[in-house]
Amino acid sequence: xxxxxxEHPEWLGQAVDLLRTHRxxxxxxxxxxxxxxxxxxxxxxxxxxxxxxxxxxLRPGITQADGRLWISATTVLADLVADxxxxxxxxxxxxxxxxxxxxxxxxxxxxxxxxxxxxPAADTAPPLLVYxxxxxxxxxxxxxxxxxxxxxLGPGKTTLARDELVTAIELPVRDRPVQAxxxxxxxxxxxxxATVSVCVSVDGTGSTRIGYGAVGPRPLLATDDSGVLADPxxxxxxxxxxxxxxxxxxxxxxxxxxxxxxxxxMLLVLSQRVLRAxxxxxxxx
Amino acid sequence: MSRTHLIRLTVNRVPRQVEVTPRHMLLDLLRDDLxxxxxxxxxxxxxxxxxxVSLDGRIVNSCLVLAVExxxxxVTTIEGLATDGHLTRxxxxxxxxxxxxxxxxxxxxxxxxxxLLAHNPHPTTAEIRExxxxxxxxxxxxxxxxxxxxxxxxxxxx
Numbered sequence: 191x192x193x194x195x196x197e198h199p200e201w202l203g204q205a206v207d208l209l210r211t212h213r214x215x216x217x218x219x220x221x222x223x224x225x226x227x228x229x230x231x232x233x234x235x236x237x238x239x240x241x242x243x244x245x246x247x248l249r250p251g252i253t254q255a256d257g258r259l260w261i262s263a264t265t266v267l268a269d270l271v272a273d274x275x276x277x278x279x280x281x282x283x284x285x286x287x288x289x290x291x292x293x294x295x296x297x298x299x300x301x302x303x304x305x306x307x308x309x310p311a312a313d314t315a316p317p318l319l320v321y322x323x324x325x326x327x328x329x330x331x332x333x334x335x336x337x338x339x340x341x342x343l344g345p346g347k348t349t350l351a352r353d354e355l356v357t358a359i360e361l362p363v364r365d366r367p368v369q370a371x372x373x374x375x376x377x378x379x380x381x382x383x384a385t386v387s388v389c390v391s392v393d394g395t396g397s398t399r400i401g402y403g404a405v406g407p408r409p410l411l412a413t414d415d416s417g418v419l420a421d422p423x424x425x426x427x428x429x430x431x432x433x434x435x436x437x438x439x440x441x442x443x444x445x446x447x448x449x450x451x452x453x454x455x456m457l458l459v460l461s462q463r464v465l466r467a468x469x470x471x472x473x474x475x
Numbered sequence: 476m477s478r479t480h481l482i483r484l485t486v487n488r489v490p491r492q493v494e495v496t497p498r499h500m501l502l503d504l505l506r507d508d509l510x511x512x513x514x515x516x517x518x519x520x521x522x523x524x525x526x527x528v529s530l531d532g533r534i535v536n537s538c539l540v541l542a543v544e545x546x547x548x549x550v551t552t553i554e555g556l557a558t559d560g561h562l563t564r565x566x567x568x569x570x571x572x573x574x575x576x577x578x579x580x581x582x583x584x585x586x587x588x589x590x591l592l593a594h595n596p597h598p599t600t601a602e603i604r605e606x607x608x609x610x611x612x613x614x615x616x617x618x619x620x621x622x623x624x625x626x627x628x629x630x631x632x633x
Binding site for chain 2 (some may be wrong): 191192193194195196198206210219222223226227230239241243268291292294295297298345379381
């Protein structure tokens with residue numbers, strides 16, 4: 191592995207200064223489950239790694255305020271999965287976070303890291319899209335709040351500037367949790383990356399939101415406000431053709447995990463399954 | 476650019492001080508600097524679990540943790556389980572059930588199983604499979620490994 195410097199700031203302002211000073215040769219480090227692999231294989235060669243885990247403002251934790259749950263940037267997926275408020279309000283995100291790697295990875299990997307890595311197959315991305323997450327980022331110009339749908343640009347690419355870092359992910363809490371479900375297809379049981387993943391939410395007004403993973407250059411969101419998908423009485427043919435129409439937003443490719451054709455077929459199957467789970471309130475597709 | 480850092484950590488209840496460069500992994504620190512070679516180096520990408528150790532009470536892949544990140548931490552490795560030469564119930568169960576073939580994955584399997592039983596003293600077979608999903612066994616001793624974890628859990632109950 192190449193050499194790099196290691197910085198361990200205590201305050202957020204110091205971390206931002208370090209990123210700005212060394213831009214573009216600095217990389218923030220949270221759990222390291224993606225970053226360390228890329229340091230080892232040489233695809234990333236930063237001069238400085240800025241460890242966020244000692245920063246007072248970013249201490250691990252999930253806090254509730256002003257109708258939002260605020261998940262700090264160093265909160266690991268294992269803690270997100272165990273949090274009762276998350277389980278009550280965002281069960282589909284909990285399901286997705288619970289299938290990221292095995293325990294050893296979930297004990298280290300963070301939600302912020304999962305989205306900053308910007309894999310099109312990131313498990314937590316479809317539920318974050320569906321639940322209208324906001325990404326809170328801090329840079330030299332201050333703090334900004336980015337809707338998650340505007341955050342992902344492409345494989346490994348986000349809207350973050352090289353001297354910005356994510357400080358938290360915010361989720362709006364509703365009085366009555368929206369019904370949602372998450373499902374994914376993998377090559378094998380146990381720890382694996384998603385071949386296709388889908389998250390669906392159905393709210394009381396009939397609005398349906400579908401998050402797609404691993405079927406495009408970035409995680410994608412489709413919405414249907416017609417009420418057709420949310421209605422359990424809709425006939426299957428109508429439902430299927432509407433789901434197929436929404437899936438046109440996707441552009442799956444062939445890779446080591448599956449062919450384009452297989453992904454396209456399975457996307458529709460999985461969408462139907464997860465929609466059904468969301469409508470009848472089963473939680474998991 | 477890459478200066479060394481003096482880190483202090485506790486490994487198997489013994490305080491240690493080690494000088495490391497940032498690219499030094501926790502796995503390297505344990506094996507090369509402290510001579511604790513029970514923790515195995517295998518895939519080095521966080522897939523196989525052979526390097527599993529407990530870091531501040533949580534199991535992690537030590538191949539994905541920079542040694543500098545473990546400054547101030549409490550680490551337990553496979554060498555820290557037996558006391559006065561007596562194996563833990565779980566370790567004994569691995570022997571009794573023949574859950575060890577080549578043995579390379581065993582330290583990681585035991586560390587993961589220990590963590591599972593600490594959180595869930597009476598796991599079902601499905602829960603054992605899920606709890607050990609991050610630990611691969613190339614000899615495919617999975618049936619015996621699951622039997623060993625079940626036996627250790629049952630033993631605990633007595």
